[in-house]
Amino acid sequence: MATANTNSPMRSVHRAFEVLKVLELAQQPLRLTDLAQRTGLHVATTQRLVNVLTEHGYASRHANGYTAGPAALSTAHAFATTSPLRLVARPVLEEIATASGLTASLYVRVQDNRVLIDRVEGGQRPHYSLPIGERLPLYPGAAGKVFLACDPGHDLDATARRLQPVTLANGTVLDATAIRTDLEDAREHGFAVSADERQFGTTAIAAPITDAAGRTLGSLGLSGATHSLRDVQSTALPADVRRAAHTIGARVPAAG
Amino acid sequence: MATANTNSPMRSVHRAFEVLKVLELAQQPLRLTDLAQRTGLHVATTQRLVNVLTEHGYASRHANGYTAGPAALSTAHAFATTSPLRLVARPVLEEIATASGLTASLYVRVQDNRVLIDRVEGGQRPHYSLPIGERLPLYPGAAGKVFLACDPGHDLDATARRLQPVTLANGTVLDATAIRTDLEDAREHGFAVSADERQFGTTAIAAPITDAAGRTLGSLGLSGATHSLRDVQSTALPADVRRAAHTIGARVPAAG
DNA sequence: CCATCCTTTATCACTCTATGATAGCTCAAA
DNA sequence: TTTGAGCTATCATAGAGTGATAAAGGATGG
Structure with a gap:
């Protein structure tokens, strides 16, 4: 996940989806540190992004880390029907x-x-x-x-x-x-x-x-x-x- | 969808998910202009955001507008299994x-x-x-x-x-x-x-x-x-x- | 009960990105 | 060709995002 490190327009939004992709590909809950490592982002940056994801339901926080969140199901449902x-x-x-x-x-x-x-x-x-x-x-x-x-x-x-x-x-x-x-x-x-x-x-x-x-x-x-x-x-x-x-x-x- | 207009940290990321939510709630493809209207964002801003969404597969572009995208299915699948x-x-x-x-x-x-x-x-x-x-x-x-x-x-x-x-x-x-x-x-x-x-x-x-x-x-x-x-x-x-x-x-x- | 560790969150100054008004483009239809 | 609608590019400015650092929270073990 070495992309999105380059300076570019809409960087933070791109990065948000990089984080989401890492969550998606992980077969298990990931800690904030793991997320930061796999995305190549700074921990503080990762934490801000994953918090936004969580707030909107696209990430979910558990005892042992973060996973993809339930809002994805809603969006998927919308995709499937439209x-x-x-x-x-x-x-x-x-x-x-x-x-x-x-x-x-x-x-x-x-x-x-x-x-x-x-x-x-x-x-x-x-x-x-x-x-x-x-x-x-x-x-x-x-x-x-x-x-x-x-x-x-x-x-x-x-x-x-x-x-x-x-x-x-x-x-x-x-x-x-x-x-x-x-x-x-x-x-x-x-x-x-x-x-x-x-x-x-x-x-x-x-x-x-x-x-x-x-x-x-x-x-x-x-x-x-x-x-x-x-x-x-x-x-x-x-x-x-x-x-x-x-x-x-x-x-x-x-x-x- | 009057939120996310306020200045706040991670504004662009929040806005991206506002756009995604509007896409999700719409029961039909939406034009860029409609998206901008419903989110309350400027057209140019909306277009940058929806392009990022599309690039990552969370939005999809069709003849008659944008809908939610297939990447949501992947994320939903990940959520369901983790x-x-x-x-x-x-x-x-x-x-x-x-x-x-x-x-x-x-x-x-x-x-x-x-x-x-x-x-x-x-x-x-x-x-x-x-x-x-x-x-x-x-x-x-x-x-x-x-x-x-x-x-x-x-x-x-x-x-x-x-x-x-x-x-x-x-x-x-x-x-x-x-x-x-x-x-x-x-x-x-x-x-x-x-x-x-x-x-x-x-x-x-x-x-x-x-x-x-x-x-x-x-x-x-x-x-x-x-x-x-x-x-x-x-x-x-x-x-x-x-x-x-x-x-x-x-x-x-x-x-x- | 305190000490220690690990993980997450808050702080802050600087830089560079996001913003929005405007103009330009693309592509149909008239 | 002209017109129109929808989308994209441009650009200066403001202010949001960044990351180093520090602190707080919570669990664990002695």
């Missing part, structure tokens, strides 16, 4: 999940991560974990790749070098060349595939959701067990996913 | 919901609102709406009252005057005296009851969750259909709710 992309995508997710019997997931990009904003299980057993809101990296995983690959005017070479090396869940280690080839494939075909990349035993196909202006709004993923998805590339699924993603993009109110 | 209160309360909610066949809800206070942070349905039909994260007022409703009534050293009289008049879902209008009596009752008995107050047809009992130091950490509510909950006060339910709330409070790591 986001045009999410609202428009919902029925499409349901349709493709039902038709395929697979899990349909909707991601959006937030800085250098993707966030799962909706999911529909096509299979019979609904997962009991509720991963909506999970923040995942952009690279391993089909749904993340499309953000990198389908970002127009984006230098895949530089991206590949920045990401390398990447270790997949199946043990494979990818160097810059492998990553670039992978991303080029995705860009060329308009969809990405991953098998046992982020999660062993899971295979996914994903396609970008773009608006009329070509901006990438999100990523639609369809995932299932690897053993039942051998040679997905030669099935109709990629085309289905692309079509669904296109449908969503077309239904989102034209961007300004 | 909040000691929520984690400790979960099994208790399940137990009391199962035992009573009613809906158990966990609220925490955020400024002058309560936020639903967890809910377990005891009945057979699970609601399909997912109201977790909903921001509700403190006064009408059992679970909100306890925050007002059980706040130690809190002037009920002043609170009652500040809140009046309140119109309940059943049409009753409460003046300051009625509100104060209601809150006094709750304080005396250690639990609050509401019948058709916020939502017609729903009756609820709630008790405060307090830590060893007497601080109110949250509110445990048990709700069901009014017609099946006549004379709840003379049943064992209030005691059950109080006991459950006490159990939760006792299991939360001692506050600092």
